[in-house]
Amino acid sequence: xxxxxxxxxxxxxxxxxxxxxxxxxxxxxxxxxxxxxxxxxxxxxxxxxxxxxxxxxxxxxxxxxxxxxxxxxxxxxxxxxxxxxxxxxxxxxxxxxxxxxxxxxxxxxxxxxxxxxxxxxxxxxxxxxxxxxxxxxxxxxxxxxxxxxxxxxxxxxxxxxxxxxxxxxxxxxxxxxxxxxxxxxxxxxxxxxxxxxxxxxxxxxxxxxxxxxxxxxxxxxxxxxxxxxxxxxxxxxxxxxxxxxxxxxxxxxxxxxxxxxxxxxxxxxxxxxxxxxxxxxxxxxxxxxxxxxxxxxxxxxxxxxxxxxxxxxxxxxxxxxxxxxxxxxxxxxxxxxxxxxxxxxxxxxxxxxxxxxxxxxxxxxxxxxxxxxxxxxxxxxxxxxxx
Numbered sequence: 001x002x003x004x005x006x007x008x009x010x011x012x013x014x015x016x017x018x019x020x021x022x023x024x025x026x027x028x029x030x031x032x033x034x035x036x037x038x039x040x041x042x043x044x045x046x047x048x049x050x051x052x053x054x055x056x057x058x059x060x061x062x063x064x065x066x067x068x069x070x071x072x073x074x075x076x077x078x079x080x081x082x083x084x085x086x087x088x089x090x091x092x093x094x095x096x097x098x099x100x101x102x103x104x105x106x107x108x109x110x111x112x113x114x115x116x117x118x119x120x121x122x123x124x125x126x127x128x129x130x131x132x133x134x135x136x137x138x139x140x141x142x143x144x145x146x147x148x149x150x151x152x153x154x155x156x157x158x159x160x161x162x163x164x165x166x167x168x169x170x171x172x173x174x175x176x177x178x179x180x181x182x183x184x185x186x187x188x189x190x191x192x193x194x195x196x197x198x199x200x201x202x203x204x205x206x207x208x209x210x211x212x213x214x215x216x217x218x219x220x221x222x223x224x225x226x227x228x229x230x231x232x233x234x235x236x237x238x239x240x241x242x243x244x245x246x247x248x249x250x251x252x253x254x255x256x257x258x259x260x261x262x263x264x265x266x267x268x269x270x271x272x273x274x275x276x277x278x279x280x281x282x283x284x285x286x287x288x289x290x291x292x293x294x295x296x297x298x299x300x301x302x303x304x305x306x307x308x309x310x311x312x313x314x315x316x317x318x319x320x321x322x323x324x325x326x327x328x329x330x331x332x333x334x335x336x337x338x339x340x341x342x343x344x345x346x347x348x349x350x351x352x353x354x355x356x357x358x359x360x361x362x363x364x365x366x367x368x369x370x371x372x373x374x375x376x377x378x379x380x381x382x383x384x385x386x387x
Contacts, residue, residue, distance in 0.1 A: 033049055114171055117174065123182060128159055128160070128348065137333045139152045150208050207245055256351075266363075280362050291362075306343055306347070
């Protein structure tokens, strides 16, 4: 390798070209590259500049770097007050905001594989299996469909919401290159139980409203032949109610994509995460809907494929051994929870990983990189300025 060969890339939007080692050293001296900025040699993976042996001596000389990173304040949002005494953000820390690093498209595509990590899949199935089994047992004892469907929806929603909050923390640690602290992530989700419950509950009330309309229309249409004729004539009413019910589940998916990721990545409160969700939905509608479509298609296809194999396995067991488990029995419902939990494990894990990556992409649109002269005073809201 010659000294002037250009084979280095810096993970910052204003440095898209290949650089030589001399160029890197000059930028470090000028303060344009910090130890935490991502750098890679052609054909290699990304690393923090301070972890590259050829550059460590330049950083150890100290100096007064003039380059800083500042986030543009979200338009129409009140300034976010960071927690007091927040330590400087370091790699693999679960607490504190993620520093505004640049993640290239290659990095983001590579990070999708975290959704298939054995740790993520094990955490998902261990929580979904008992949650779904319990929900199926409770719903079996409810005769009225007006109550059964809300109980099923709330139970399944709470189970998936809890797993989403846990896996968001684990995924963040994986993206930062640190060890995923599973116990810490689970404890954090339990401590924020109100956030876990708030998302399904927020959607439950309009879902019950549309379910009630369909239930009343069903009772009315079955009362007399003339009533059934009226419902047939105005069939667009139950259709709109059904579409409204599906819209509630769609809205829950939007919330699960943005709110847990915002709380975990930005280390912000539930209220701030909701405000950021509203901001992104309003200002980056097209980009978000494209992300939603990609995530939904990927997770839906994986669910269809995996669910087919899981159900066929259960069918083989039933056909060959005979109908050992009575339909509707508690043991049958427990195994139904296992079947659905296994079917949802990979789709839910992929959903969380891709949602976290989607949030990072949306956040990058609100990031700008300025020199000290352009910035004026240092931005006290950025985690890198916290002592």
